[in-house]
Every structure is written in structure tokens, then in C-alpha cells.
Amino acid sequence: MDTDVVPGRRRTWARRALGTLVTLALLALANVLATLLLDPYGSLSSVRWSEYRSMAGQDIDTIVVGSSVSERSLDLQVLDGTLGASSFSLSSSAQSLEDSYIGIEQAIRDHHVKRAILGVDYASFSEGSYPNARMAYLLARCEGQPLGYRARALWGLMSSHEFAGTSQSLNFLFPWTFNRVGMGPRAVSQNLRQRLGGTTQLEAVKQRDPNWHYQGKGYGNYDFVIDYTNAKELLFSSQYGRKPFRDDTLDALRRICDLCRSNGVELTVVVAPCPTFNVLCYGDYYPQQMPRAQKVVTDAGFRFLDFNLARGSAYVADESDFLDGEHLNANGAARFTKAFGELLARVETGQDVTSDFYSYDGWDEYLGSIDRLSAVTLDEEPGDGVVRVTATPYAGLGRKVEYQYYVGERGSNDTALVRDWSEDPTFDLPVTGHGEKVVYVRARLVGSTAEFDRRSNILVTY
Incomplete structure (x- = not known):
């Protein structure tokens, strides 16, 4: 046996291993640099999570979660004044029900909240998760957290039933591929200056979106008013199509109910109001599918309030309350939150508010109540x-x-x-x-x- 061969092979293997490690290190460094340069510094979610973390040890008894319909529908100053609560919103644009679960779970762990409000609409159950939104939410809640926390959160997303075994799972290792600033030198340099120059998350958001007004407690909104002339572009049926609810979204809703029940948290699922045309555009799908989500919630012993079906005794939307085809503007949110808070206060004192809403079974009665051209x-x-x-x-x-x-x-x-x-x-x-x-x-x-x-x-x- 030639004894010189084995050491030679070992040296070759060692060089290859070292080369591989160096390559991986360079890739990791490039990924970090790309994230610093291209991942937007300051997002609406990062502003919320930053303020939320600053309230460690303070009293928060109500957590608000959900997608942008929740984000822009509930004015927490009004809610707290109406309910006598101390609330905070961890809602975010296109938030999945899985991330809503995480938000409630975090608030239970940190503040032992006893009330949770989940804001939803039809698309919350007919659409799947959006990878960009999930990545943005993960980055915001993990910012400033220990490496182990971040690693567990990232692995939880990569191994989730939605993404495990897909190319999207690996893409989560490269955050800048999901959400990034413009590729031009000016946008990149501004992003880096904000990140390294002492600009706060809120200041960065205001520079990027000066029309967004942040009121604190996780709530911010716009003053724009919908242009009904553009209704065709705003139709949910055009954006999402008419589809039945997904079983996985109803399962996620069921897990939220289980989480709240096992921790003594009172859950209210609220369908925030939208322009009437975006209820009518679903046709029979709306009264056929919404009861499926309602049943999950009520079977768990919680309440499901669809304010698109509210009678005049509970709430009447003004045509100028809406920002677009999906969201309330700042004035609309204040008006709606007052009505919602007053009704929720009645419910929590044991009053039956069934008569304040039309029913899905009595759909024609609801349709007959619409007295204006939307x-x-x-x-x-x-x-x-x-x-x-x-x-x-x-x-x-x-x-x-x-x-x-x-x-x-x-x-x-x-x-x-x-x-x-x-x-x-x-x-x-x-x-x-x-x-x-x-x-x-x-x-x-x-x-x-x-x-x-x-x-x-x-x-x-x-």
C-alpha cells in the first residue's frame, strides 16, 4: 500500500471542505449585505412591534390582530375610551391567520391579555398566505430579538404546512428577495442612511409614506376618501375571484379559538365593514360561505360579528367613511370603532345583540334593506x-x-x-x-x- 496516497487524499478533502466553508461564509456575508441595502428599513409592522416591545411590563388587556381590514378599521384610542380597555394592535397588511395566532400568543405570553379581537373579511378565508407579508411580519417581530428566537421563528415559517418542501421555504433565508427598495442607487443609499444614521422606524415610514398618520398603540390610517367611479378596479371579485373558503384557513381560525379558550381569552371575530358593492359582488357565495367561519367561532363559544350585515340600530356606514374598496379611512374608523365598542360592551354585559344584525339565512331581507346605489x-x-x-x-x-x-x-x-x-x-x-x-x-x-x-x-x- 502506498502510504503517501492517504495523506494526499486527506489534504485534498481538507482543501475542498475549507473552500466550501469559505464559499458559504461569503454567501452569508453577501446575504447580510443585500439585506442591509435592499430590505426596506422601517415598515408599518416594524413600527408596531417596536412600540409593542417598548411596552414590556405595561398593562395591555386587549390585543387586536388581523389583516389590513383590522389594521385600518379599529381606532384604538376610541376603542379604549369606549370599552375602558388598554389595547394594542399587531394587525398588518395581508396578515395570515397563522400570524394572527402568533400575535395573540405573544400578547398572552407577555401581557396575559384577556380579550382578543380578530378583524377579518371574506378574503381572509378564501385566500392563502402571502409569502411577502409573512416574511415582513417575521422580520418585524424578530427585530432586536436573540439569535435563538429568530432562528426558531424562521424555522417555524420554513417548515410550516404552507411552505415546507417548496422552493419558497428556502427563499425565506434571503429576506431581501421578498420586500426590497428600488434597485436604483438613490433608493439604496437612502435606505442605508436611514438604517445606519439613527433614523427611527417611524421616521423612516413617514418619509416613505407621508400620508400615513400614526396615532400609537399600533394604529395608523389615511384620510383619503374612495372614488366610487373606480369601483370596477376595486371589486373583490375582480381581485380575488369568487371562491369558496379554504379548509386550511378555517383550520387556522379553529386553532385561534382553541388558543383563546385554553388561555381564558375572550375572542371576538369582527368582519369590518366595506362598501356595499364589495359584498354584493360575491353574489350567493357571501351568504353561503361566511356561515362556515361563523360556525367555527360560535361552536368554540365565541362571538362572530359581521358589520356588513349590521342593522341601523348598531351601525350605519357613511359613503365617505371608506378609503378604498376594502378599508375605512381615519374618520370612518373612528365612527365604526365607537359603534363596535358600544355594541361589544353590551355583549360583555350579557345582552343579546342578535337582532342588531341581518342573518345569512335571511339574505333576501338584507338585500332588500339596501336603499342606495352603491x-x-x-x-x-x-x-x-x-x-x-x-x-x-x-x-x-x-x-x-x-x-x-x-x-x-x-x-x-x-x-x-x-x-x-x-x-x-x-x-x-x-x-x-x-x-x-x-x-x-x-x-x-x-x-x-x-x-x-x-x-x-x-x-x-x-
Whole structure:
């Protein structure tokens, strides 16, 4: 046997091992640098979690969690004033129910909270988790925490049933691939200056989004008011489609109920109000699917309050309360929170509030109660020498709608009346050759004395 061969092999193996370790170290360093440069410094979630951690040892008896419908619907100053509570919101944009669970669990561990409020909407149960949102939430709650805490949190996400065994699982090792600033030198340098120059998380957010107003306790909002002319782009059915609820989201809701029950936490699941057109757009799916989530909650002994179905005795939304097709603005959130807090106070003293809501079983009664035109949208269909434009109204059951059509040129404010008020929702635009026109519709309930209730437009290209 040649005794010189074995040491040679050992040296070769050692060089390869060292080379591999050096390569891994360089990759890890590059990942850290990329994260420092590209991962946005200061997010809404990081502001919340930073303030939450600063309240260690202070009294928090109510935790609010959920997606952006919760984030922008509950004004915690108003809630605390109405309920006599001390609350905090760990809600976040596109928050999964798994992360809602984590938020409640953390608040139980840190503050022994006795009340949890979970804000949801239809999409909370029809959609799966969004990796970007889950990564942003993880980074925010792990910031400044020990390495072991961060490693456990990251492994929990990578090995979760949603991502285990997928390429997405490995991508979580590279946070900057999910959420990053612009790739231009200016954006990168500004991000680095904020991160290293003493800028607070809140200051960074305000620089990036000056229209967002933070009020503390995890709550911030905007003052914008919805433009109902853009309802078509805001329809949930366009963004998410009409889909039944996912079993895994209902399982996640069930785990939240189990967590609260086992820790003596009183859970309220609240469906925050949205513009009526975004209830109607789901058609029969809404009354068929929402009871599935309601049953999970009520079977666990907790309450499920859908404020889209609230009667006037409990809450009436004003048309200017909404920021867009999904969220309340700051004024709307204050109004809604007061109504919600007053009703929750009644519930917690043992009052039955069933009569304050329409039921899913009595869906036609709810539809018949809608006494205004929420929105009108337009669609086009090419024909022989014409383009047919059809208006779709979002109104209550049995409500008649009439329409008035105008046509104009793109980029011009000049329009010509082409059909006066009629209950026919269609208009045939005569066309020859190639070109484009803007078709406008005004709509109102028959019998309305208003000039119009809603309007919309569509660019027709032929």
C-alpha cells in the first residue's frame, strides 16, 4: 500500500471542505449585505412591534390582530375610551391567520391579555398566505430579538404546512428577495442612511409614506376618501375571484379559538365593514360561505360579528367613511370603532345583540334593506359595427336603476349626450374603422331626485 496516497487524499478533502466553508461564509456575508441595502428599513409592522416591545411590563388587556381590514378599521384610542380597555394592535397588511395566532400568543405570553379581537373579511378565508407579508411580519417581530428566537421563528415559517418542501421555504433565508427598495442607487443609499444614521422606524415610514398618520398603540390610517367611479378596479371579485373558503384557513381560525379558550381569552371575530358593492359582488357565495367561519367561532363559544350585515340600530356606514374598496379611512374608523365598542360592551354585559344584525339565512331581507346605489361598472362587447357597453348596478333587491350615457374623446373633458335616462343598462356605440372613444354612464335609482347617484366610464378601443 502506498502510504503517501492517504495523506494526499486527506489534504485534498481538507482543501475542498475549507473552500466550501469559505464559499458559504461569503454567501452569508453577501446575504447580510443585500439585506442591509435592499430590505426596506422601517415598515408599518416594524413600527408596531417596536412600540409593542417598548411596552414590556405595561398593562395591555386587549390585543387586536388581523389583516389590513383590522389594521385600518379599529381606532384604538376610541376603542379604549369606549370599552375602558388598554389595547394594542399587531394587525398588518395581508396578515395570515397563522400570524394572527402568533400575535395573540405573544400578547398572552407577555401581557396575559384577556380579550382578543380578530378583524377579518371574506378574503381572509378564501385566500392563502402571502409569502411577502409573512416574511415582513417575521422580520418585524424578530427585530432586536436573540439569535435563538429568530432562528426558531424562521424555522417555524420554513417548515410550516404552507411552505415546507417548496422552493419558497428556502427563499425565506434571503429576506431581501421578498420586500426590497428600488434597485436604483438613490433608493439604496437612502435606505442605508436611514438604517445606519439613527433614523427611527417611524421616521423612516413617514418619509416613505407621508400620508400615513400614526396615532400609537399600533394604529395608523389615511384620510383619503374612495372614488366610487373606480369601483370596477376595486371589486373583490375582480381581485380575488369568487371562491369558496379554504379548509386550511378555517383550520387556522379553529386553532385561534382553541388558543383563546385554553388561555381564558375572550375572542371576538369582527368582519369590518366595506362598501356595499364589495359584498354584493360575491353574489350567493357571501351568504353561503361566511356561515362556515361563523360556525367555527360560535361552536368554540365565541362571538362572530359581521358589520356588513349590521342593522341601523348598531351601525350605519357613511359613503365617505371608506378609503378604498376594502378599508375605512381615519374618520370612518373612528365612527365604526365607537359603534363596535358600544355594541361589544353590551355583549360583555350579557345582552343579546342578535337582532342588531341581518342573518345569512335571511339574505333576501338584507338585500332588500339596501336603499342606495352603491356603484355602477361598465363592460364592453364588440359586435357588428357597434360596441355594446353594459352597465352593472350594485343595488338592493328590487331596486330599479336608470342610466344616462355620454361619449367623449380620450383626454378631453367635452362629452355629448347620446342616450337620456332609461332603465335599459346597455348602449350600442356605432363604430367604423379603428379608433377609441370614452363612454360615460350616470346611474341613479328610479325615483331619485339626485342629478345622479353613481357614475363610471370605460375606454372603448375598436
